[in-house]
Amino acid sequence: MxxxxxxxxxxxxxxxxxxxxxxxxxxxxxxxxxxxxxxxxxxxxxxxxxxxxxxxxxxxxxxxxxxxxxxxxxxxxxxxxxxxxxxxxLSGSHFALLMISTVLLYFVASLGLNIQFGFTGLVNFAGAAFFGAGAYTAAVLGNVLVIPPLLILLAGGLVAMAISLPLLIPIVRTTGHYAAVVTIAFGVLFRTFLEVNEILGGPQGLMVNSMKLFGWDFYNAPSLGNLEISFYLNYALLAAGLAALVFALFRRLERSWIGLHMDAVRLDETAAACFGISVKRTKILAFLLGNVILGVSGALYGMMISFIAPASFTFSDSLLLVSIVLLGGLGSPWGGAIAAAIVVLLPEKLQLLQEYRFLLFSILVMLVLLFRPEGILPRHLRNFFPNRRTDA
Amino acid sequence: MTGHLLEFRNVVKRFGGVTALDDFSMTLDQSEILGLIGPNGSGKTTSFNVLTGIYGPTEGQVFFEGQEITGADPRAVYEAGIVRTFQRSRLCLSLSIYDNIMIGDTSRLVRGLWSNLISRRRLEEQLDMTRRQARDLVATFSGHLADRMDQPVGALPMIERRRIEICRALISGPRLLLLDEPSAGMTHDETHQLMDDILDVRARGEGLSIIIVEHEMGVIERITDRCIVLSYGRKIAEGTYAEVAADSEVQNAYLGAD
Incomplete structure (x- = not known):
């Protein structure tokens, strides 16, 4: 060579x-x-x-x-x-398409979490709550016929952002582990709220209407000659589009002054403040933006699986999202994609592991942190100039 | 209103029972280089921290260009044109040289979400412009680093990190530079070179003022116009280096009275 x-x-x-x-x-x-x-x-x-x-x-x-x-x-x-x-x-296989879509939506959610955790250093242990807030928004608004379903996705993000507003006070005032503890409490609170709330279906949960785009109901399987096509094809394609969009946004954020300021806040708050960076504003922005992304992905996820319950958005699910970020590498989007695939596919493909999946992930996270502490694909130095030769 | 660039008026800073700054008054004029000296724990760094808004003073007032900035937050102090380096280098080690220097340039860069994420023409212009400026600045201090702007700072030896930290402070074109022990960990020749470089940058701009905290008296003697000596938070002497060096109280503070 x-x-x-x-x-x-x-x-x-x-x-x-x-x-x-x-x-x-x-x-x-x-x-x-x-x-x-x-x-x-x-x-x-x-x-x-x-x-x-x-x-x-x-x-x-x-x-x-x-x-x-x-x-x-x-x-x-x-x-x-x-x-x-x-x-x-794979358009003929329900199962394969459901898996691909789930991986993609978890990947999108992990990008939201990565803006908070990977860029800004805010550990969010309530990821599943914001994801769930998006899904519940889709369930409630899906029954209102006048709202175009694409707007419902956006609404999912906005509701997730809205419920995170009260958390901003502790997030801004505390640092490190204290903020993390606050988010744990919030996640538990969210689930309890859903379980006792009759309007939102209580512990039984809610049906979610399917996505409709330009008059096309995603519940229908697309037909092409006499090929057998799963209706999940709709969701897989839309999830791929969403993933590409959020990925592009994530990259732009990383390669902007705001992204640089997020790094500065994570690495040294005092020095950042001494150079005019607003630590508060940066943290608030990262937290809200991340939660919007979590909410949007949750809304589409809810529409896809068509039935949601509080048990799908527990503390363990939040840990799953955090473990995707840790496994993939802090701030590393491609690492997150690989980690999302591992975390979603492994227990589904190895049914015998299903019951032990959290045990498996804990071992996996420990192994990665031990042997590759920066994650599967560690984040690179920021490349502000991806398409230019700038040796001049 | 005062005619000075910077004025400390009877500033007191207490931490619990410890008085780190005791009734400290001083002035600094445009383009002046002031040395702040004194034994360890005499309040030199505390005065920097009070000035840059990391701590609010317990009593007293601070003025900059005639405006009161007592207790202003660090951002406002930076926006007023005061920048600093830290006693222990505080760079972001996992970021590149260019990234670290750009952290110092916040005041000139677009901040809005829209112009950072969606309509990025201004941002692109700023990238091109700052890339050149940061490179030129680095070239002044360390020629060979100018071609390695994409290297992580963590891979550099301590002396280069100090230079990058000074570049970060200077990139925004400040009015007042606070240097907190810039020569720590450097050899005599390296310190000499660093000071020449700083004076070189200063000569190009419009009357940058400098306050330098330093234990290396050779540096103080060579570059300062005036010195202030602190001991236990109090000012015990003021004047040119030769004057304060001859002062008996200063000698006592350093060597101990008997």
């Missing part, structure tokens, strides 16, 4: 290795989603662990990351195309 980084010896298509990884991930996801026997799933997992280990040891990961940074836009588009292709290929 020529690993000399002289300009003239660079391969003509430096992004090819990264592109290969994207396509391989697509194929792997397909194989994993199609695998039915436990031994198939297990061998795929072993394959993934071995391949990742080899890629890290041989420096392949670093090379891919470098190539990725050099031609980001192109590779992001390819990743999206591969995702859409995967969804279309």
């Amino acid at each position: 020529t690993d000399i980084s002289l300009p003239q010896s660079q391969p003509s298509r430096p992004w090819i290795s990264a592109a290969a990884v994207i396509v391989a991930s697509g194929l792997y996801s397909w194989a994993l989603l199609m695998a039915e026997e436990t031994w198939q799933v297990l061998s795929l997992l072993v394959l993934a662990v071995v391949a990742t280990g080899v890629a890290i040891k041989t420096g392949f990961v670093r090379r891919v990351e470098r190539d990725w940074a050099a031609s980001e836009t192109r590779l992001n588009r390819l990743a999206f195309a591969v995702l859409i292709a995967l969804i279309l290929v």
Whole structure:
């Protein structure tokens, strides 16, 4: 291997290795989603662990990351195309599409949490509450025919933001673990409120009407000749669109002055304040923005699974969301995507683990923190200039 | 109104029973370089912290350019044109050199959510502009770092970190620079070089004033116009370096009376 980084010896298509990884991930996801026997799933997992280990040891990961940074836009588009292709290929399978959509929506939720936790250092242990607030908003507003369902998604985000307003006082006044404890209390409060509230269905929960877009009800399966297509295709495509949109927003935030100020507040509040950064404003912005994203993803999730109950939005679910962020790497969106896939797919694919899933995740988080403390794909230095050569 | 750039008027700062600053009054004029010296714990850093709004004073007033800034919050102090470095380097080690310097440039950068996330033309212009300015500033202090603006600060040795910290303080074009022991951990020659660089930057701009806290008396002697000596929070002497060095009370404070 020529690993000399002289300009003239660079391969003509430096992004090819990264592109290969994207396509391989697509194929792997397909194989994993199609695998039915436990031994198939297990061998795929072993394959993934071995391949990742080899890629890290041989420096392949670093090379891919470098190539990725050099031609980001192109590779992001390819990743999206591969995702859409995967969804279309699996369009006959209810289960596979439900899994893909769930992974995507958890990924979106983890991006919201990452703005709070990864960028600004605010630990939010009530993620599931804000996610749930979005889902309940969809349930309540879905019965009102005059509201266009796309607006319901937005409303889910706004309601999640609204219920987080009272939390701003402790968030701004306390630092570190104290703020985290406040969010734990809030999450418990939220669930108890849902359970005793008769209008919101109490412990039994509520039905959620399906998404409708331009007159098309997502409950209908799209028909194409005599191909059998699952109605989850609608949700998978919309979730992919939402994920792409929020991902782009997340990247823009990271590469803006506000993103820089969030880092500064996380790393040293006093120094940040001495250079004119409003610590309060930055924290408030991160907290609200993150909760809006959690609420929007929750609203779509509610519409998709069509039935919600307080038991779906517990403290354990909040921990699940936090563990996605930790596993993926603080502030690392691609890491979050991989971690969301692991956290959602593993217990579903390995039914024997279902009961032990929280045990499994705790072990997984501990292992990652032990051997790769910055997460599966650690966050990179901020690249303010992704598409420019700025050596001048 | 006072004619001075900065004035401390009878400032007292107590922490519980400890009086860190005791009836401290001083003035600083435009373009002046003032040395603040004294034994450890004599109130030098406390006076910086009171001035930059990290602590409010217990009593007394602080004026900057004729405006009272007593107890103003750190942001307002920064907006007024006062910047500082810290005794123990306080950079964001996981961020790049460029990122760290841009943290010091808040006053000039767009802050709105809209212009940061949606309509980013101004932001792009600012990126291009500040990229050049930050690079030029770094080149003054450390030529070889100017080509490594994307490196994380944590990978740099201490002396380079101090230089980056000074660049962060200077990027916004401040009126008053507070240097808290800039030479800590540096060799004699390195300190010498650093001071020359600071004076170089100062000479280019319009009358930057500097207050420097320093234990290295060679530095104080060479660059300051005037010195103030603190001991147990009180001002015990004021004048040129030669004057205060000859003062018997100052000698007692440093060497101990017998």
